[in-house]
Amino acid sequence: MAMSPKLEFRQSQSLVMTPQLMQAIKLLQFSNLELTAYVEAELERNPLLERASEEGMPESAERAEAGDSAGESGADKSGGESPDTGEWMASDMEPSRADMESRMDADLANVFPDDVPSGQMAPGGGAAGGSASSSYTEWSGGERGEDYNPEAFLAAETTLADHLEAQLSVAETDQTRRLIGLYLIGLIDETGYLTADLDKVAEQLSVSRAEVDDVLALIQTFEPSGVGARSLSECLALQLREKDRYDPAMQALVENLELLARHDRNALRRVCGVDAADIADMIQEIRRLDPKPGLVIGSGVVHPLVPDVYVRPGRDGTWLVELNSETLPRVLVNQSYHATVAKASLSAEEKSFLSECLQSASWLTRSLDQRARTILKVASEIVRQQDGFLLHGVRHLRPLNLRMVADAIGMHESTVSRVTSNKYISTPRGVVEMKFFFSSAISASGGGEAHSAEAVRHRIRTLIENESAEDVLSDDTLVQKLKADGIDIARRTVAKYRESMNIPSSVQRRREKLSQRNA
Incomplete structure (x- = not known):
């Protein structure tokens, strides 16, 4: 069979991951610390990016207005007169969205869909005012003060x-x-x-x-030994227990540290029931312990988790959802500087660099805005779905998965997954990770509403904690009690949940309870 060359035309569709699309995806899944570090690096790299002040004006414009040459910079003044209109981010000099998409071979709508807020969520799961969609509060990026140090986030020290x-x-x-x-x-x-x-x-x-x-x-069993103590006596006792040295005499010494502080060894000998040599050895052992065990891990102050979203009850019974502006680095495009540089005589390479910087800066500002809106929309839907947890606690968590949230807000599952990664919500129940709200469903007996797997685990643990040595609950008994509560669950599922919580079997629990009672 003879071989001959042939030319064919084929048409196909494929997703091209441009650097801008990859950047937008990265921004979405960044934590607030990672986002801050990334934006700081972009501010250093891109001369057209400016960190916005609280008034919405770039810092360079503020410095220009404060100096003697403020009157000569008409472009800076015009950009700073109306900070709320966003003139610094969108002016005649900035490329239009269609122009950006054409040059970058990317569709902005494919990264984040435009979201139109309306209505207000009600704790009952619906929307106030007859609107089916959730709402969010007006947001703006927080100002980083002069003392802000990005190196604090880049350091590898473990707290x-x-x-x-x-x-x-x-x-x-x-x-x-x-x-x-x-x-x-x-x-x-x-x-x-x-x-x-x-x-x-x-x-x-x-x-x-x-x-x-x-x-x-x-x-309190974690390293460093003694962590989580509520007093010095408890801290020392934890360390002595780990060394297997917490005998009755040492316990008496730890419980009477005020005598040790007064150097009253005679009273300590009477309390501990030991002689002078033993009490001297015990005191030396106490002195070898660490009264501040937390200081051995890192040298900085331990900070609690910083939430990305705040949720609080409103006056009309709704839940108010708003972004934490302190975690939103706000940057603007300095069009005045771009116009000044563009008027100069530039080489082809310099013009290309300037155009790239303008496109990159414009894309970053738009991506940060869409990131914030997307996080807020996902968080609002989670709050709407899990209002039972906010009102009544862990036992009232509802079954929820990524697809349910994605379908409700018209986004892709992967987008919701990235949004909930490394993000935290401050609720009346404390600061929790967004992924905490996602749990598989357990069917309800009688065709009722399904139960969250986490709520079922919580119920199993509560039942076991309340059992007595004479009435230890077997897995079959747990199944019967759960079905009485309207939870249709198999015995093997109860056993799986019990083992995942490191709870021993009923036989082992009965032995432990009897040994503790007879001790």
Whole structure:
């Protein structure tokens, strides 16, 4: 068979990931710290980008107005007179959206759909005023002060909170208990002590005090030894227990530190029931312990999680959802500087560089705006879906997945996934990660509304915590009690959830309870 050359034309569609599209996707999934570091790098690289002040005017324009030559810069003045109109971001000199899309071979609408806010959410799940869509509050980027240091975010030093959260993610698989743990870690100061009122913590999270105590006991087993203590005595006791040196005599010494502070060794000998040599050895052992264990991890102050979105109840019973402006670096395009440079005699290479800088700056400002709107829209839908959690606590979490949110707001699942990555919401129940609100569904008996898997886990743990040594609940009994509560669940699912929460079997629990009672 003879071989001959042949020319064919084929038409096909494919998605081309331009650098601008990749940048927009990266911006969407960045945390607030990563976003700040990225924008700071762009400000250093692109001469047409300016950090906006609180009045919406670039810092260079403010400096020009403050100097003697302010009257000579008519372009700067005209740009700063109406900061709310966005003249710095969109002027006659800036390329139009269609022009940008043509040059970059990219469609901005494919990255983030335009969102039109309307209505206001009601806690009941609907929208106030008859509108079916959720609303958001007007937002603006926060001003970074002169003391702002981007190197603080680029440093690789691990903080105490990071160290504890990493251990918590390994030691605890239950999402509810992990939420409690993250909340407690946020309350631990840089020295490693927890000074919060645990009753108030339990009330705010709508969980039992026993659950909070149990999670705190887990945190107190983490490194560094002694972390999570509520007093110096407890801190020393935790370290002594780890060394297996917390005998009755040492316990008496730790409980009477005021005598040690007064150097009253005679009283200490009587309290501890030991002789002078033993009390001297015990004191030396106490002195080798660390009274501030948190300081060994990092040297900076431990900060709690910074939320990206705030949720608070409104006066009319709705939920108000707004962005945290402090996490939104605001940048503008300095059209005046571009116009001045463009008038100069430039080479072809310089003109190309200037055009690239203008396009990149315009794209970044638009991407940051769309990023904020997209985060707010996703957060608003999550709040609408999970209003039961905000009102009544963890037990009232509803089944929710990415597709449900994506379909409700007209976005793709991948967009919702990126939005919820590394983002946190400040709610009346504490600061929680957006992904916490997503949970699989457990069918309801009688055809009722399905239950969240996290709510079912919480119910299983509550039932087991309230059992007695004489009435330890087997997995079959748990199934019956859950079905009585309207939760249709299989025995193997109960066993899987129990094992994921590191809860032993009913036989092991009965042995442990009997041994503790007989001890």
